[in-house]
Amino acid sequence: MSWTDLARNGRILVVDDALENIQILHHALREEHEVLFALDGEQALQIASEQQPDLILLDAVMPGMDGFEVVAALRASPRLQDIPVIFVTALSQPEDETRALEAGAVDFISKPFNVAVVRARVRSQLTIKRQADAMRELSMSDGLTGVANRRNFNDTVDAEWRRCARAGLPLSLIMIDIDHFKLYNDHYGHQAGDACLQVIAAAMKGCATRPQDLLARYGGEEFILLLPQEGPDGTEVIANRIQDEVRKLGLPHAASPTASQVTLSMGLATAMPPLEGSEPSPLIRIADANLYRAKQSGRNRYCISLGA
């Protein structure tokens, strides 16, 4: 897919208190893009939050919340702050343009506008947005297995920890380690080891598929599964599912003293719920200690305890 293709099909939110302006922009953009609209600032923020548009075309002067206030509210929201905003406005003084750009808009178009120019500027901002999205995605995932990387896990566990603490919901972790992986590499070679990590990661990813679940590569052959809103019983169900799926893969491990196939050891830990103001690191340490117990007591199993 080329970058030009990436500029097509974006979802655009047009915000203007004059219906005729919305109609003109809708007409100009509807062939290439999905166009949503809002007639005031409050409605714009609500639709942005629900529909996550790729770009917002925003009128500056509106009754109630004006465009500058809308941009400030977008920038203050972690979920909405990356949505680019182009001001489309009757304001035309250089100081208006400067104020809009300083407030966080990426571009400024004065009314009356030329439709072809609007289309071209929309395309160029969508291209930049897609490139930024792709870069962010890459920086948050592990290059070998495609699952989340450790940094992504650290950011996500902090946010989910706070969310579960506020809502009084449990949060669980499963620390997962491939058994005798050094012997696997020694026996089959490092490339086969890499392929093994990829296959195991893909199988584990299919075992916890709720939107808030996150599988991350935590170290070389160590993974961690974050299960917000999951108590100890559900976590054991998922641990058993992972063991079953890996068993079904039947990856030979001729050098393993534990089994003839690749096996996993796991440490489970649940906060019931996290305490407000506390940190997730003690729970991670408990999951790690339980993984160590699973290794010590024979591998190819999980150990569990409540904690933190």
Ligand SMILES: Nc1nc2c(ncn2[C@@H]2O[C@H](COP(=O)(O)OP(=O)(O)OP(=O)(O)O)[C@@H](O)[C@H]2O)c(=O)[nH]1
């Ligand atoms: N192929 C491959 N191997 C890796 C990668 N990352 C780490 N490893 C290997 O994973 C092995 C981990 O070995 P150890 O920590 O000794 O653990 P183990 O052999 O799995 O033994 P137990 O955990 O005690 O069952 C090391 O040999 C690392 O070189 C990777 O990205 N690719």
